[in-house]
Amino acid sequence: MPKIIYKEKEYKVESGNFLDFFKNIGEKIEDILIVKFNGKLLDLTAQISESGEIVPVTFDSEEGREVYWHSTSHIMAAAVKRLFKDVKVTIGPAISEGFYYDFDRATPFTEEDLLKIEKEMEKIIKEGHKFVREEIDIEKAKDMFKKMGEDYKIEILNEIKDNKVSIYKTENFIDLCRGPHIDNSAKVKSIKLLKLAGAYWRGDEKNKMLQRIYGISFPDKKLLDDYLKRLEEARQRDHRKLGKELDLFSTHDEFGPGLIYWHPKGAIIRKEIEDFWREEHLKRGYEILYTPHVAKIDLWHKSGHTSFYKENMYPPMRMDEMEYLVKPMNCPFHILIYKTSLRSYRELPLRWCELGTVYRYEKSGVLHGLMRVRGFTQDDAHIFMTEEQLEQEIINVIDMITFVLKTFGFYEYEIFLSTKPKDSIGEARVWELAENALKQALAKAGLKYDIDEGGGAFYGPKIDIKIKDALNRTWQCSTIQVDFNMPERFDVKYIGEDGKEHRTIMIHRALLGSFERFFGVLIEHYKGAFPVWLSPIQVSILTITERVKDYAENIFNKLKEKKIRIILNNANETIGAKIRNSTLQKIPFMLIIGDKEQQKNVVSVRKRSGEEQKDVNIDDFFNMLLKKIEQKELDI
RNA sequence: GCCCAUGUAGCUCAGUUGGUUAGAGCGCAUCCUUGGUAAGGAUGAGGUCGGCGGUUCAAAUCCGCUCGUGGGCUCCA
Numbered sequence: 001m002p003k004i005i006y007k008e009k010e011y012k013v014e015s016g017n018f019l020d021f022f023k024n025i026g027e028k029i030e031d032i033l034i035v036k037f038n039g040k041l042l043d044l045t046a047q048i049s050e051s052g053e054i055v056p057v058t059f060d061s062e063e064g065r066e067v068y069w070h071s072t073s074h075i076m077a078a079a080v081k082r083l084f085k086d087v088k089v090t091i092g093p094a095i096s097e098g099f100y101y102d103f104d105r106a107t108p109f110t111e112e113d114l115l116k117i118e119k120e121m122e123k124i125i126k127e128g129h130k131f132v133r134e135e136i137d138i139e140k141a142k143d144m145f146k147k148m149g150e151d152y153k154i155e156i157l158n159e160i161k162d163n164k165v166s167i168y169k170t171e172n173f174i175d176l177c178r179g180p181h182i183d184n185s186a187k188v189k190s191i192k193l194l195k196l197a198g199a200y201w202r203g204d205e206k207n208k209m210l211q212r213i214y215g216i217s218f219p220d221k222k223l224l225d226d227y228l229k230r231l232e233e234a235r236q237r238d239h240r241k242l243g244k245e246l247d248l249f250s251t252h253d254e255f256g257p258g259l260i261y262w263h264p265k266g267a268i269i270r271k272e273i274e275d276f277w278r279e280e281h282l283k284r285g286y287e288i289l290y291t292p293h294v295a296k297i298d299l300w301h302k303s304g305h306t307s308f309y310k311e312n313m314y315p316p317m318r319m320d321e322m323e324y325l326v327k328p329m330n331c332p333f334h335i336l337i338y339k340t341s342l343r344s345y346r347e348l349p350l351r352w353c354e355l356g357t358v359y360r361y362e363k364s365g366v367l368h369g370l371m372r373v374r375g376f377t378q379d380d381a382h383i384f385m386t387e388e389q390l391e392q393e394i395i396n397v398i399d400m401i402t403f404v405l406k407t408f409g410f411y412e413y414e415i416f417l418s419t420k421p422k423d424s425i426g427e428a429r430v431w432e433l434a435e436n437a438l439k440q441a442l443a444k445a446g447l448k449y450d451i452d453e454g455g456g457a458f459y460g461p462k463i464d465i466k467i468k469d470a471l472n473r474t475w476q477c478s479t480i481q482v483d484f485n486m487p488e489r490f491d492v493k494y495i496g497e498d499g500k501e502h503r504t505i506m507i508h509r510a511l512l513g514s515f516e517r518f519f520g521v522l523i524e525h526y527k528g529a530f531p532v533w534l535s536p537i538q539v540s541i542l543t544i545t546e547r548v549k550d551y552a553e554n555i556f557n558k559l560k561e562k563k564i565r566i567i568l569n570n571a572n573e574t575i576g577a578k579i580r581n582s583t584l585q586k587i588p589f590m591l592i593i594g595d596k597e598q599q600k601n602v603v604s605v606r607k608r609s610g611e612e613q614k615d616v617n618i619d620d621f622f623n624m625l626l627k628k629i630e631q632k633e634l635d636i
Numbered sequence: 637g638c639c640c641a642u643g644u645a646g647c648u649c650a651g652u653u654g655g656u657u658a659g660a661g662c663g664c665a666u667c668c669u670u671g672g673u674a675a676g677g678a679u680g681a682g683g684u685c686g687g688c689g690g691u692u693c694a695a696a697u698c699c700g701c702u703c704g705u706g707g708g709c710u711c712c713a
Contacts, residue, residue, distance in 0.1 A: 100708095108639070108640060109640085110640090110641095111640095111641080194707095195640090195707055195708070196639085196640055196641085196707085196708080197639070197640070197707065197708030197709070198638065198639025198640065198708065198709060199639080199708070199709045199710095200638075200639090200709055200710070203709070203710065204709095204710080205637075205638065205709075205710050205711095209638060209639050209709080210639090210709090211639080211640085212639090212708070212709080214707095214708080240706095244647070245647085251705095253686095253703080253704045253705070254686075254687090254703065254704065257703095257704065257705085311711085312711090312712085358713090360712085360713085362711080362712075363637050363638090363710080363711070364637070364704090365637065365638070365639095365708085365709080365710085366637095366709095366710080366711065366712075367705090368706090371713095372711095372712075372713085373713090376713065378713065455712095464713095476712085476713070477713070478713095479713070510713065512713090513713040514713045516713085517713055518713090542673090544670080544671070544672055544673090545670050545671070545672090546670060547670080572668095572669080572670080572671095573671090573675090573676085574669095574670090574671050574672090574673095574675080574676060575671070575672055575673060576671085576672085576673065576674060576675065576676090577671095577674080577675050577676080578673090578674095579673055579674055580673095580674035580675055581674085581675090582674090583674060584674080590673090592672080592673065594671095594672055595672090596672085604672090604673085606673070610673090610674085612673075
């Protein structure tokens with residue numbers, strides 16, 4: 001007789017499933033979705049046949065949510081099958097937030113269809129259908145799905161090696177599925193179908209385009225409302241919206257999509273970032289380079305770009321019967337500089353950085369505001385070194401990345417090690433060498449990471465660092481790439497201590513990635529309310545009456561001379577309107593000046609948050625401001 | 637590139653089944669008001685309704701093509 005441990009108590013179970021067990025001991029099963037039994041995730045309806053410990057899995061855990069959303073996708077598929085006879089089902093997994101299901105249908109779904117499907121799902125939920133698991137012979141499954149006309153399921157079945165497969169029945173709907181699932185559709189309380197999209201079968205653009213429906217569900221209406229509120233908040237801080245409102249940048253789509261125009265207010269932020277960036281590089285032993293934007297096609301043949309990066313490059317320009325290509329990367333140029341003289345081991349490592357503007361052709365459908373563009377400036381660098389120096393240099397770069405990102409208020413990262421892609425240059429042995437160097441450096445730095453199989457650059461593996469913003473979303477910016485191949489192609493070498501030639505090794509790296517993307521991330525992270533050192537306008541002076549015009553101008557000039565970015569609003573408006581405008585522009589500090597301030601020779605300081613301090617001496621204010629700017633303080 | 641949605645004033649958006657000189661708010665300009673902590677008032681300028689072609693007595697509205705944008709797929713800093 002199986003012995004069950006649950007909540008540190010022991011029970012003897014004669015027969016039945018987990019559902020029966022919970023019922024027998026009077027446990028509420030409403031919140032329990034599945035169980036973890038001896039480490040395995042099982043349906044509540046699974047029979048208890050061995051001893052073990054039960055851990056209930058609820059919506060509060062990642063595993064619970066996954067099952068919950070996956071089950072909801074089955075409910076959606078059931079609803080779609082009820083409503084539309086001409087639909088073939090494919091797959092419908094849970095994703096990090098919600099679920100989707102891909103359908104094959106001759107005519108795409110419409111927005112109205114979505115509402116209908118949602119209603120039908122609610123019906124199915126109300127009807128309280130059981131999820132019934134069955135294990136059947138694979139051949140029988142093939143017959144069954146064939147009869148149902150579900151070709152995609154047969155394609156999946158043909159790839160399964162086992163003799164038995166599991167299927168789940170939910171009312172009229174039968175799906176090939178590993179499970180586990182919730183026991184009853186009634187456990188889903190609140191659903192919302194979010195968007196329609198096209199998606200290739202198995203993610204391959206050569207395959208048929210399917211109709212994907214995204215949705216999400218929660219065990220409580222309030223959780224759904226919270227989620228929708230969070231989506232709305234993300235919309236509010238969309239960098240495209242804020243970029244327009246705060247006059248930071250624009251695109252001129254009819255004259256070239258994916259190309260960014262930096263307005264004065266965006267450009268000053270970029271200048272501040274660049275100044276900080278250059279200073280930090282000089283401190284850390286880098287030297288600055290400038291290189292051209294184009295080079296003859298021969299250079300790109302030599303680097304391998306014309307064969308391995310062709311898709312991303314703009315077609316050649318003809319000049320003097322020669323073909324020139326606009327650069328998609330800076331590395332070949334830096335290599336050319338390296339090769340202008342014979343290098344000694346004594347010179348290495350050479351750390352060369354450049355704010356290099358590159359152009360890459362991106363498919364029209366992937367362009368997105370500042371995040372995905374066709375022309376951008378990388379904060380690029382190439383480190384030329386000996387093999388012995390490699391590990392330390394990687395560690396140095398990681399340290400620099402965390403320092404720089406911290407300065408902008410990013411403290412959390414996800415780290416990925418990306419390995420050899422399908423299209424790549426160089427021998428497997430060399431790739432392994434490079435990958436090991438990255439792994440060891442990560443281990444030494446004590447950093448945890450995931451592997452991104454096949455995600456490397458064509459010339460070498462890389463570490464990608466994704467930062468988390470204020471809404472916990474991740475963005476890929478920083479990258480460190482180890483390259484043994486490009487030096488090989490260009491015969492990059494140094495003279496060693498032994499007087500012989502040795503192969504130089506290269507690191508390609510970017511901290512911010514590109515100014516465009518990083519700026520987009522920054523805008524969203526701060527919701528447009530930049531710290532003082534970055535704010536396009538740091539202080540606005542707001543006058544209450546024209547009588548104080550001279551006094552205000554005095555203060556304006558005094559701060560302007562000290563290089564504070566300041567504006568004076570003397571306009572014929574009420575103070576309320578001036579405060580509102582300044583606040584909407586997210587200017588960190590307002591100095592409010594009326595007769596009283598003039599008499600006492602002070603100012604009234606109001607932060608954009610609304611917090612206010614009266615009767616402030618102007619020198620005290622300036623000193624406080626200067627400290628915040630110099631220390632790059634994040635809070636105002 | 638592919639699927640779906642979409643393009644009206646500088647911005648955000650109305651515009652009913654095709655029917656006179658296409659509307660609103662914000663912003664902008666001018667004037668009045670000199671106002672004490674998130675919108676004072678009045679007047680005015682501003683649009684060949686993304687572009688090209690078609691259907692029609694008549695097109696912002698219907699159709700086709702085209703250039704963009706948004707959400708996805710694929711790809712990436």
